[in-house]
Amino acid sequence: MASITTGVAAGTGVAVRRRRYMDRKSLVPLLIFLPPSLILFTVFVVLPMVDAGTFSFFEWNGYGPITNFVGFENYADVINHRNFGTAVRNSLIVVAVSLLIQLPLAMWCAIALSERSVSINILRTIFFLPFMLAEVAAGLIWKFVYDGNYGLLPILGDALGTKMPFVLADKFWVIPAIMLVITWKYFGFHMMIFIAGLQSIPNEVVEAARLDGVKKWQIVRHIKIPMIRSAIVVSVFFAITGALQLFDIIIPLTNGGPSHSSHTIVTFLYQFGILRMKLGFGGAVSVLLFIACVIVALAYRRILFRVEQN
Amino acid sequence: MATASRKRRPAISAFQWITLLVVAAFVIVPFYTTALGGFKEIGELRVNPFGLPQSWDPARFAEIIGGPRYVPSLLNSLLVALGSVVLSTLLASMTAFAFAHIKFFGSRFLMSYLMLGLLFPSATAILPLFIKMRDLGLLDSHVGIIIAQVAFSISFSVLLFYNFFKELPKELIDAARMDNCGYIRIYWYVTLPLCLPIIATVGVFNFVGSWNSFLLPLIVLNSDANYTWPLGIMQFQGQYGSDWPRILAFLTLSILPAIAFFLLAQRYVISGLTGGAVKG
Numbered sequence: 001m002a003s004i005t006t007g008v009a010a011g012t013g014v015a016v017r018r019r020r021y022m023d024r025k026s027l028v029p030l031l032i033f034l035p036p037s038l039i040l041f042t043v044f045v046v047l048p049m050v051d052a053g054t055f056s057f058f059e060w061n062g063y064g065p066i067t068n069f070v071g072f073e074n075y076a077d078v079i080n081h082r083n084f085g086t087a088v089r090n091s092l093i094v095v096a097v098s099l100l101i102q103l104p105l106a107m108w109c110a111i112a113l114s115e116r117s118v119s120i121n122i123l124r125t126i127f128f129l130p131f132m133l134a135e136v137a138a139g140l141i142w143k144f145v146y147d148g149n150y151g152l153l154p155i156l157g158d159a160l161g162t163k164m165p166f167v168l169a170d171k172f173w174v175i176p177a178i179m180l181v182i183t184w185k186y187f188g189f190h191m192m193i194f195i196a197g198l199q200s201i202p203n204e205v206v207e208a209a210r211l212d213g214v215k216k217w218q219i220v221r222h223i224k225i226p227m228i229r230s231a232i233v234v235s236v237f238f239a240i241t242g243a244l245q246l247f248d249i250i251i252p253l254t255n256g257g258p259s260h261s262s263h264t265i266v267t268f269l270y271q272f273g274i275l276r277m278k279l280g281f282g283g284a285v286s287v288l289l290f291i292a293c294v295i296v297a298l299a300y301r302r303i304l305f306r307v308e309q310n
Numbered sequence: 311m312a313t314a315s316r317k318r319r320p321a322i323s324a325f326q327w328i329t330l331l332v333v334a335a336f337v338i339v340p341f342y343t344t345a346l347g348g349f350k351e352i353g354e355l356r357v358n359p360f361g362l363p364q365s366w367d368p369a370r371f372a373e374i375i376g377g378p379r380y381v382p383s384l385l386n387s388l389l390v391a392l393g394s395v396v397l398s399t400l401l402a403s404m405t406a407f408a409f410a411h412i413k414f415f416g417s418r419f420l421m422s423y424l425m426l427g428l429l430f431p432s433a434t435a436i437l438p439l440f441i442k443m444r445d446l447g448l449l450d451s452h453v454g455i456i457i458a459q460v461a462f463s464i465s466f467s468v469l470l471f472y473n474f475f476k477e478l479p480k481e482l483i484d485a486a487r488m489d490n491c492g493y494i495r496i497y498w499y500v501t502l503p504l505c506l507p508i509i510a511t512v513g514v515f516n517f518v519g520s521w522n523s524f525l526l527p528l529i530v531l532n533s534d535a536n537y538t539w540p541l542g543i544m545q546f547q548g549q550y551g552s553d554w555p556r557i558l559a560f561l562t563l564s565i566l567p568a569i570a571f572f573l574l575a576q577r578y579v580i581s582g583l584t585g586g587a588v589k590g
Contacts, residue, residue, distance in 0.1 A: 040457065049435050051441070052438045123334055133569075150356055152343060252547070
């Protein structure tokens with residue numbers, strides 16, 4: 001007991017002495033090193049998010065003072081908007097496709113490509129290439145692929161002996177068409193995260209299991225996938241938040257059309273809030289999106305916590 | 311060595327190889343047809359989609375390179391990307407240094423505050439950001455885009471630097487302190503020279519992010535002369551409608567520098583992904 005108290009006392013003594021020493025020595029560096037980032041982050045990231053909340057309770061066209069308080073009217077307008085439901089539904093479809101198709105595809109490729117050899121390296125680079133490509137370029141390339149007159153899709157139709165629809169102008173087909181582009185664009189990113197996880201598994205673990213006669217797919221199922229749980233957790237998080245914020249790739253492909261059937265939450269925000277300078281309406285959309293992302297993040301922390309407990 | 315690795319390598323089954331090749335074809339075919347499409351006539355696209363073009367006439371490419379849009383928009387993007395890289399590298403490394411090596415009251419709190427930027431969606435801030443930039447007179451300027459981009463990427467950049475700085479041997483900093491070296495000099499003469507790999511990673515990340523960025527320039531820029539290439543290519547596509555050979559030529563020329571850069575820099579991207587995402 002005595003030794004503990006003296007230990008603590010000595011500890012605080014050192015801390016006090018060190019703090020005084022630090023104050024003199026570290027004040028100037030801190031004043032140079034910290035404020036630029038913190039101010040930039042606060043002014044251009046945090047305050048705009050707060051502003052979005054403020055705007056959402058007013059009717060404002062962006063000019064003059066903000067005075068016309070309307071309560072929750074903007075939120076009601078957003079929720080009752082004809083196309084908001086579609087935008088939310090589409091964003092949720094993107095989330096679902098990302099989780100159910102993209103991530104399993106990424107995992108399938110990662111399991112094969114986590115070894116080291118030249119041909120494997122080439123494949124890995126190819127699969128990762130679309131992720132590095134600008135969304136706008138990816139969107140335009142696929143707009144060509146889907147073009148009903150000169151693209152690749154009608155050629156596929158010829159080969160199959162059917163006539164393909166103009167998918168980007170078709171209210172039903174436009175969504176699967178966009179999902180295919182999203183999978184093409186992003187599965188390589190998740191694959192790389194999984195590969196990084198797989199490569200960090202100690203070789204002895206896999207080797208020992210193999211010597212015990214465990215089959216290859218049992219090793220994958222019972223050893224490899226459980227051991228890269230943290231990589232999967234990261235990947236799922238990126239997939240969800242990325243899907244909720246999807247914008248760039250929709251604009252070149254469909255611009256939200258045909259007749260507003262392919263909007264996501266962010267293209268909806270752009271089309272009906274920003275382009276029309278309805279800041280209250282746009283603010284309300286931003287707040288709803290923000291809340292959705294916070295819920296995901298918080299729910300995620302709980303799941304993450306549970307995963308790490310196990 | 312070679313035999314050892316071959317023995318250790320478990321076989322990838324034929325079925326796996328087939329699926330990999332199918333996926334590879336799925337990834338490559340759009341690139342391949344885009345690259346060749348710029349040389350073809352519009353009718354040729356339909357009758358000869360996968361074959362080589364009848365002539366390798368570079369007229370379209372020459373016209374685009376000599377045209378008023380391609381080179382200026384690429385230069386604008388380059389300027390913005392380099393500005394973002396320099397500013398974010400400098401600010402993020404300084405901030406991460408303070409968090410990693412200087413003990414001060416509120417350090418953990420400020421770090422957590424900055425890390426909120428990793429969780430929260432940047433798209434939600436875009437509308438008020440537009441108003442803010444208008445009020446600050448930053449609309450239609452490259453400086454405005456650079457500042458906003460750095461602000462949005464600073465959390466991730468600080469995290470990457472912080473993880474790296476924490477790994478540096480503490481004795482190094484302590485030794486420099488003993489020699490009566492101030493923190494600013496330690497940062498500049500001791501830490502920075504040791505962290506060239508992480509500077510490369512953060513730099514590549516910010517460069518690619520800025521080079522590809524679309525939403526922010528779309529909202530901030532409004533004069534043709536200032537357009538970055540994603541805006542330029544959208545405008546070009548709007549102008550030429552479905553003159554696909556011309557658009558495909560423009561696309562090919564626009565993504566070629568990015569692909570070359572990616573092939574050179576991919577290991578930095580991958581180490582950033584793993585260093586920031588998996589370990590962090």
